[in-house]
Amino acid sequence: MILRMNATQMQNYIALFIASLLMAIILLIANYVQSGKSEPQVDAAVITKKTLHFRDLPNGAVGVISADNGQMIAQVEGQAGFVRGILRALARDRRIRQISSDDAFELVSRSDGRLTLIDLATNNRIDLESFGKDNAAEFAAFLTSAR
Incomplete structure (x- = not known):
């Protein structure tokens, strides 16, 4: 043909x-x-921000401590799977990088509804609302504590 x-x-x-x-x-x-290029997402305005330390307590709970005044604002007891899972992942990254566990974390609530946990030692950030409203609420409670 x-x-x-x-x-x-x-x-x-x-x-x-x-x-x-x-x-x-x-x-x-x-x-x-x-390939490999992505548009950076602009962060919305900050509503609330707290700098926190997370410490293992002798009773097996995790203490949530305000970095501003050193007061314990909450205790995470039992499994508390989501909070412990997020903290384990961030702690593991610090161990791999050989960074001290003494550095603080920043918990930020934004006007668009996002709740972000930022590891100030590694600059890793986790948008907690990505894991569902109930899981994010476990961290949001740390922002609303009176201390």
Whole structure:
């Protein structure tokens, strides 16, 4: 069938093939250039912010201590899976980087509803609302404590 084409038909198919090839190359290059780039999300205004320390207590609970005045504002008792899980992940990263566990964390509530825990030692941040309202509420309680 290809052998029975006239010169004009052959040129049209060659032009179509070259145009398709160029388009594919352009798309591959554009994809390569854009890969790994993401638009940074602008943080909404801060509503409340607290600097906290989390300490293991002798009774097995985790003490939540205000960095401003050193007072314990809460105790996380029992499994408290979400709070302990987040803290374990951040503590593990500190151990890997050989960073002291004495540095504080910052808990930030924003006007768009996000609740973020920032490890001030590593600059890691976890948007807690991503794990659901109930889980985020466990950390939000630390912001509303009177101490």
